[in-house]
Amino acid sequence: MDKIKLRKLKKSDWQYFSKWWRDKDLITLTSGNIEPISDKQVDRYFSDMLNDKTNFHFLITMEGEAIGHISLSKRQGAWYETQIIIGNKRFWNKGYGTEAIKLLIKKAEKLNINKIYLEVRPDNQRAIKAYEKSGFISREIKKYPKNKNLSKTIRMELFEK
Numbered sequence: 001m002d003k004i005k006l007r008k009l010k011k012s013d014w015q016y017f018s019k020w021w022r023d024k025d026l027i028t029l030t031s032g033n034i035e036p037i038s039d040k041q042v043d044r045y046f047s048d049m050l051n052d053k054t055n056f057h058f059l060i061t062m063e064g065e066a067i068g069h070i071s072l073s074k075r076q077g078a079w080y081e082t083q084i085i086i087g088n089k090r091f092w093n094k095g096y097g098t099e100a101i102k103l104l105i106k107k108a109e110k111l112n113i114n115k116i117y118l119e120v121r122p123d124n125q126r127a128i129k130a131y132e133k134s135g136f137i138s139r140e141i142k143k144y145p146k147n148k149n150l151s152k153t154i155r156m157e158l159f160e161k
Contacts, residue, residue, distance in 0.1 A: 004096055006058035006070060006103050009050055013059050016066045018042045020087035056107070060086070060100045067091040070100050072108060072116070079115045080108065084127075093126065101134040105158065119153035128154070135159050 020026055021037050049057045049071075060068040068086040075081050082104060086097050108116060119142060120127050128138075136156040143152045 004060060004062045004067070004099050004103070006060060006100065006107065009057050009059055011050065013066065014042070014046050016059070016087060017046050017069070020069070020085060021045070023087070025089070026085060026087060058104070060084075060096070062091065062096060067096060068100065070104050072104060072113065075117075077115070078113075079117060080113050082116055082118050084118075095130075097127070098130040098133045101130065105134065114158070116158040118156050120156060122152060122154055128156075131156050 018039070021042060055071060055073040057069065057071045059066055060070055065088070067088040068084065068091070070084040071082065073081045073083070082101070084097055084100060084104075086092055086100075105116070108114070117139075118131065118136065120131065122141070135158055137159050139155045139157050141152055142155050145151060
């Protein structure tokens with residue numbers, strides 16, 4: 001497999017998020033909210049990530065090319081939630097998401113973070129498969145009746161060895 005890396009976000013990475021957060025295919029797989037997003041909203045969200053001192057945000061690169069984003073966000077207790085998106089579609093279905101998750105888990109271990117979970121759309125089989133290969137197991141169905149774009153998810157947790 002080609003070598004992928006995780007690196008901290010830089011201001012110049014705005015361009016990737018601006019594109020990815022407007023891509024209907026990507027949005028359908030994640031939040032499902034296909035309302036148009038303005039440059040001002042992208043600026044605010046991206047600036048929040050750059051200035052975040054509690055959570056971890058990384059650009060996923062392969063041979064220096066930006067292919068996606070992965071994060072680790074502090075939640076209740078000792079839990080952290082991870083989210084990933086392979087934004088560059090040329091890199092879909094090649095195992096890069098699985099590799100990025102494994103790299104993030106290694107980083108988390110160095111930070112003594114071992115309670116990691118994620119939520120995924122039940123119909124996103126490609127993502128579920130990548131998560132399972134990375135050591136996550138399905139725990140429960142989460143229901144969000146007030147969210148018309150994402151009424152339920154599968155909560156998956158990193159299997160503790």
